[in-house]
Amino acid sequence: MAKDRAKAEVSLEHLFRVFTKPENDDSTLAKIEKHLSDNLSDFLSQHVVAKKTSLEEIEKDFSNAAIPVAPEFVSSHAETLLDKLVAQSVNTYAPTFIGHMTSALPYFHLPLSKLLVGLNQNLVKIETSKAFTPLERQTLGMMHNLIYAQDEAFYEKYLHSARHSLGAFCSGGTIANITALWVARNKILGPDKDFRGVGNAGLVNAYRHYNINNIGIMASRRGHYSLGKTIDVLGIGRENMLSLPSPNQVLEPKDALRVGREYQDDGNKMLAIVGIAGTTETGHVDPLDELADVANELGCWFHVDAAWGGATLFSDVYRDKLKGIEKADSVTIDAHKQMYVPMGAGMTIFKDPAHSNAVRHHAQYILREGSKDLGATTLEGSRNGMAMMLYSSLHIFGKGGYQLLIDRSIQLAHRFAELINSHPDFELVTEPTLSILTYRLRPATLSALSTMHSQKQIELNKKLDSLTVSVQKQQREAGKSFVSRTRIEVNQYGSVPITVFRVVLANPLTTEKDLLAILDEQLSIVAKHSIWQSFAELPESKIA
Amino acid sequence: MAKDRAKAEVSLEHLFRVFTKPENDDSTLAKIEKHLSDNLSDFLSQHVVAKKTSLEEIEKDFSNAAIPVAPEFVSSHAETLLDKLVAQSVNTYAPTFIGHMTSALPYFHLPLSKLLVGLNQNLVKIETSKAFTPLERQTLGMMHNLIYAQDEAFYEKYLHSARHSLGAFCSGGTIANITALWVARNKILGPDKDFRGVGNAGLVNAYRHYNINNIGIMASRRGHYSLGKTIDVLGIGRENMLSLPSPNQVLEPKDALRVGREYQDDGNKMLAIVGIAGTTETGHVDPLDELADVANELGCWFHVDAAWGGATLFSDVYRDKLKGIEKADSVTIDAHKQMYVPMGAGMTIFKDPAHSNAVRHHAQYILREGSKDLGATTLEGSRNGMAMMLYSSLHIFGKGGYQLLIDRSIQLAHRFAELINSHPDFELVTEPTLSILTYRLRPATLSALSTMHSQKQIELNKKLDSLTVSVQKQQREAGKSFVSRTRIEVNQYGSVPITVFRVVLANPLTTEKDLLAILDEQLSIVAKHSIWQSFAELPESKIA
Structure with missing residues (x-):
């Protein structure tokens, strides 16, 4: 827990110092900064709590609409940020965070962001x-x-x-x-x-x-x-x-x-x-x-x-x-x-x-x-x-560097598609054109789902939809990895949308091993669901 | 001048390093960062060139629309940024930069900006x-x-x-x-x-x-x-x-x-x-x-x-x-x-x-x-x-701190208005309601300008307008201080707009001494103008 917020005196002298005197090296904010610079991924894994607190719990920390009267010392405030904000943030740098388009950034943007603010x-x-x-x-x-x-x-x-x-x-x-x-x-x-x-x-x-x-x-x-x-x-x-x-x-x-x-x-x-x-x-x-x-x-x-x-x-x-x-x-x-x-x-x-x-x-x-x-x-x-960040990126990556990164992402998406296709309990719903794909858990016993007659198909898809939502939420809350979900219409199931896992492979640090671990985790989550168990038990004839 | 841009190999290994390995302490970017942290104002006065280069000259440094193929080493790129970008930037932190609403920022935003990018x-x-x-x-x-x-x-x-x-x-x-x-x-x-x-x-x-x-x-x-x-x-x-x-x-x-x-x-x-x-x-x-x-x-x-x-x-x-x-x-x-x-x-x-x-x-x-x-x-x-920056500011300044800063700016604007009013060669055009005011150089010999008959007044105001434009540009180009200019209609001159200096007093580090220096510089610039000299020589009767 954060200590009591230390209050400073309300004086112009104190405020001038905020404008003119940087943090001491042993201040909390300077330490945060050093840790960020030395090893960002270590900073995140040390401070971002993996197991997620409920949103309602987090909201309690951000529920006061009153503006404090007295100034607070920077270091005291920085401790609050660490405890309440950073701890409950999302680790978008994690190679297993592949649910959205937000991912890891290269290191040089950290000092450049300071230069940006410094130049203002x-x-x-x-x-x-x-x-x-x-x-x-x-x-x-x-x-x-x-x-x-x-x-x-x-x-x-x-x-x-x-x-x-x-x-x-x-x-x-x-x-x-x-x-x-x-x-x-x-x-x-x-x-x-x-x-x-x-x-x-x-x-x-x-x-x-x-x-x-x-x-x-x-x-x-x-x-x-x-x-x-x-x-x-x-x-x-x-x-x-x-x-x-x-x-x-x-x-x-x-x-x-x-x-x-x-x-x-x-x-x-x-x-x-x-x-x-x-x-x-x-x-x-x-x-x-x-x-x-x-x-x-x-x-x-x-x-x-x-x-x-x-x-x-x-x-x-x-x-x-x-x-x-x-x-x-x-x-x-x-x-x-x-x-x-x-x-x-x-x-x-x-x-x-x-x-x-x-x-x-x-x-x-x-x-x-x-x-x-x-x-x-x-x-x-x-x-x-902000254009400076892009200018620098264009020079530091070059066309050649970007090409390697783009190619790697698309190729990894294709590899992931293969992994999904090769497992009987997964269904690849949309192939990757670029580095995004969608899929879902669909038990081997339902491999003929797309050819079933309409009413039965809709009914089974509804059950699978609820499974997908449930697995996606549980995986997110476990905090080890994150895929997102959406609802889309796809050719194989006509005009009725189905719910799918959505994966964005942009993080250059994501490996095939990470992807396998994500599939394994989904399988282990779904195995506990009674709906899934009932699918597994049913002989194919009964389903169709 | 920047050295030749050092090119890196086009390899995934090199790119992974850009994502995972921070700059060494003795790299150019790390040094920039340290200088920013140690003494921002010293960094700016050391690297931002005071005497301004013409825009056309600067544009030459930013004229290549080709995207480089090979990646560039971060440190090599950082040197280019220092030489070409930082050197020709505007020192918005300077206490004498009072022409626009952009001014100095408190120190804690530098590390916070890194945290913002780090959390992404x-x-x-x-x-x-x-x-x-x-x-x-x-x-x-x-x-x-x-x-x-x-x-x-x-x-x-x-x-x-x-x-x-x-x-x-x-x-x-x-x-x-x-x-x-x-x-x-x-x-x-x-x-x-x-x-x-x-x-x-x-x-x-x-x-x-x-x-x-x-x-x-x-x-x-x-x-x-x-x-x-x-x-x-x-x-x-x-x-x-x-x-x-x-x-x-x-x-x-x-x-x-x-x-x-x-x-x-x-x-x-x-x-x-x-x-x-x-x-x-x-x-x-x-x-x-x-x-x-x-x-x-x-x-x-x-x-x-x-x-x-x-x-x-x-x-x-x-x-x-x-x-x-x-x-x-x-x-x-x-x-x-x-x-x-x-x-x-x-x-x-x-x-x-x-x-x-x-x-x-x-x-x-x-x-x-x-x-x-x-x-x-x-x-x-x-x-x-970005909301984090505001959240932190609300806590670190508090209502009490913001009140002191706001009050100081408004009071300084009133003091500046007094200084302008007390000098016979300046005219305060709009009084400060908050911390913004407008004024212009208007020779003592024209102190009755607002009561002159319309045609003569318009003619003289046109001459003063061109003086204001000229002095504003020269002062800006000299690089010691900056006031902006605008054209507004004001009660005392009817519906014909006049050109005025515009001053925004927001930087908490601006002092009365800075303001006096700005007025002095304007007087010394205008003294060399033949139009101004002709005003000074004319007996008042001849003008009206």
């Missing part, structure tokens, strides 16, 4: 970021290059142009998707004769001017939930989100074309098709090349949400999976996913450096006309220098 | 943030308490309720304002008989259902430029931003009521009045208490943008300036401004814990119905644990 630059305007502004522009240019591979003259012309931008750095994929589709909306319903554009006149006047009922955004049902938020916040309304069924986990081009045409024939206008490069739930990649042609045919924007899968472009082995991404008008990519940058490094990259002028804005004290202030075309205002 | 929690869902979720909820509760001061039973009921939230943590004030007005829009055009709400049906159907032409947002002309972005992105259109003239730098309640009524009489609906607590340019606070009544009278939302001024609530001496903020439906506050938290700590606080349900959304793999995942009501998705 604000990227909204050049007056508070000087060299960080060109650095961010270069970094966006490198990412543009990764996707669109234009020639040197192109980058020489646009990289530092005050009237252009190759992209927008932002806090994450959601803001990136909103930014891209905001630009798309303002371009497609842009200024015209006697019309000052949707940004000025609003959607209602835009629909009237362009004589349309609604505008729509299309994606497969595997589209990220941020698309729903986007269409809501942009004022278009969730009913105009054309979410197409995707039993094969991808948006079928011919369905997209048919639905898009029908939608437009009804007096509506397609705003954008969103192709996904690495769906959040199964890691699938839409047929981007064909979807680009469909978007072209329909006369709408083509956006690719490559928040997760974009980094695959580093791999000469696998980049073909994203063929057609270079036709996209805009691309979302998150460096804090497969590029191992700390959270807060989202980007929209624009094919055309003039695109973002559709949302350009000015103010009197910053973002003045002609300035190179980055804030003039971003949705966010003040932002920190 | 993702706040969107509890599975990747466990204790950070309750911590963020508590922190939002403390801020709610600061504004709305409800009783203990209220916080006990709502702080950790899965169906409520007291606010939304986000990357900054812009996202906070968008979130607040998104919620307002979805509440005011919410679900109704035969209508599924604007979030589902879109603005066009909402206007039709509610039989209105447009919805509008009102603020004074001093409203932050993020309001323009907000009304654009929400689909309402910038033409429905009712920006009222504000010669006294505030939104006059009777004007607000009159304009609001006229707007509604024309078949429109007022969405929100935005009161500002600390305008970005002059630091003024709108008469919140009366504006709350106007909003009530008009039947619209009342939002307060207290991104800058919200921290004034810590001060028993000055909190009355924000009287009426407790009537606001939502409040924006940025902890990375006057609360000395690193960038990325914006918040919207909601008076009613059910407000944010107007934008609640779900997904299958996270944000499930009934979960306490924070992402269910935020605009952003993945977010880091």
Whole structure:
């Protein structure tokens, strides 16, 4: 337990010290810092409690809404953080934490994060970021290059142009998707004769001017939930989100074309098709090349949400999976996913450096006309220098380094798929396209489940669903490993969604041994379930 | 100059080391880190070059859009960062850097930033943030308490309720304002008989259902430029931003009521009045208490943008300036401004814990119905644990500590105003309400400028404007100190805006001596200007 929180005197002298005097080497915070630097994984395994406390218990430690009056000494506070916060955090660095896209980070980001705070630059305007502004522009240019591979003259012309931008750095994929589709909306319903554009006149006047009922955004049902938020916040309304069924986990081009045409024939206008490069739930990649042609045919924007899968472009082995991404008008990519940058490094990259002028804005004290202030075309205002983390990663890993990491993850996912397939009590539900896969426990006695008649299948799947939920929770609570779960429709079981384990293989430190241990643990958990036992006992004839 | 970048081999072994082996104590990055910890201000003054290089020169260092193929050793890269990036950064910690809201941060944020990256929690869902979720909820509760001061039973009921939230943590004030007005829009055009709400049906159907032409947002002309972005992105259109003239730098309640009524009489609906607590340019606070009544009278939302001024609530001496903020439906506050938290700590606080349900959304793999995942009501998705920085600051400063810092800044601003007023060649343009003020160089011979006839006044003000721009730039480039500039309309010069120096006194280390030095430097710069000399030579009769 933490000791009583030691209170300091309320004096300016004390506060000045907080601003000017670093911690002593033997202070608690300095010791935490040293331990982090010396051996992060040891720090985490020593301080993060493996066996999880219930959320309700943890909430008790964070239940006081009163702001303390007296200042507290830093060291005393640091002890509280260790006891109450760090102890109950999730060890996302653990090689067996493979349930979400958050994983281990390389060491150099620890000191760099200190440098970031120490410099405290604000990227909204050049007056508070000087060299960080060109650095961010270069970094966006490198990412543009990764996707669109234009020639040197192109980058020489646009990289530092005050009237252009190759992209927008932002806090994450959601803001990136909103930014891209905001630009798309303002371009497609842009200024015209006697019309000052949707940004000025609003959607209602835009629909009237362009004589349309609604505008729509299309994606497969595997589209990220941020698309729903986007269409809501942009004022278009969730009913105009054309979410197409995707039993094969991808948006079928011919369905997209048919639905898009029908939608437009009804007096509506397609705003954008969103192709996904690495769906959040199964890691699938839409047929981007064909979807680009469909978007072209329909006369709408083509956006690719490559928040997760974009980094695959580093791999000469696998980049073909994203063929057609270079036709996209805009691309979302998150460096804090497969590029191992700390959270807060989202980007929209624009094919055309003039695109973002559709949302350009000015103010009197910053973002003045002609300035190179980055804030003039971003949705966010003040932002920190997170671009440095990506800039450094691009140099320290290099294209070659990223390729090795990406290739390793995808190959490990394939190996995991083999392990699952080779065990009679597991069912691989979706194959890994990139490094994500889904599977579940399905007893050998039910190996013919997918061919059973519908009602019986639904009934048995319901039982398996509850098993999957239960095993996933128990494994999480045991604290040794973590896989996530989701509900998806898959071809083999028709339109009724089933619950599956979801695994994201991104941590470079995860080994085949870790994966085997996770399967073993699941088998040992499920063995105790009476439902599972009843399956095992039943002769096959009785089930079918 | 940086040495040639040392390239590492492209091998998984090398990459694993980047993930598992920290820097040696004698590596460049470790030395940078130690210097930052030992004496941040010494690090900055040693590495940040005072005399500024031109932006075009700096851009040359960041002009390569090619991604390097081979990995680079961390230490080699760190040297490049020092030479090219740190050297050309802005020293926002300097006590004489008083031009923007970005200033010095307390020391404890350096190690905490490492802890943040080391833990790498993702706040969107509890599975990747466990204790950070309750911590963020508590922190939002403390801020709610600061504004709305409800009783203990209220916080006990709502702080950790899965169906409520007291606010939304986000990357900054812009996202906070968008979130607040998104919620307002979805509440005011919410679900109704035969209508599924604007979030589902879109603005066009909402206007039709509610039989209105447009919805509008009102603020004074001093409203932050993020309001323009907000009304654009929400689909309402910038033409429905009712920006009222504000010669006294505030939104006059009777004007607000009159304009609001006229707007509604024309078949429109007022969405929100935005009161500002600390305008970005002059630091003024709108008469919140009366504006709350106007909003009530008009039947619209009342939002307060207290991104800058919200921290004034810590001060028993000055909190009355924000009287009426407790009537606001939502409040924006940025902890990375006057609360000395690193960038990325914006918040919207909601008076009613059910407000944010107007934008609640779900997904299958996270944000499930009934979960306490924070992402269910935020605009952003993945977010880091920045709330920890605010949580720690609230404990380490305490209300008492923040009060001292706030009081000191406001008192220093008043002292600076006195210094300006007492010098015949300066004109205080706007008095400090909080810790921001504006002024300019105006020669003693023109002390009667505000009473001169209009044409002559405009002409002379134009000359002074160009002087202000020139002096501001020269002072910035000299690199010893920094004040910003803006253009504002002020009562004494009618509706024609004038250019002024803008000063933000937030750095607790800034002293009266620093301020005197800044005025002296400006006088010595301007003395060399021929325009200024000509003013000095002219007898007063000739000017008027």
